[in-house]
Amino acid sequence: MKPIIVAIICVFLVLGIVIMQSNSSGGDVKPEKVKMEKPNNAVIESVGISGIWVRLALLEGRPSAAYLKITNFNADNITLISVTSEKFDRIEIHTHLMEEGVMKMREIDELIVKPNETVELKPGGYHLMLFGLKDKLEKGDKFPMTLKFKGLEEKQIEGIVGQENLK
């Protein structure tokens, strides 16, 4: 048994020297930040969507609006870049801005949610604008919507038509 133990100790010693040498040769290299890469599925699971409701336009041909809360449970920013639904021709991400004392809606290319923060899309603030309703929707109706976040898998949500309608 003894020679085997000695052999094992020798192997560890050699390994130890090799490791020490590689460490000392790379001693001038600054340690890099190790970023944990999660599979896309894991990331999208940590995006929380709640409080979804859709305010239908009262007049035909006018856009409807959708509101929801997006919570980011990730360590990095998440960026909403597009929303689609088979029920509507086109969905835009909007914000409200003050321009010359007047509140105006503007389309934005992306909506960023910082880590551990919730962005609420609500009347008078960020919202989704739904153009070109393809068929009838009534209060309480549910329909699928797809949220696309930069670098993540698409997230399917269900739009629910709320009680209050747009004037």
Ligand SMILES: [Cu+2]
């Ligand atoms: Cu709008």
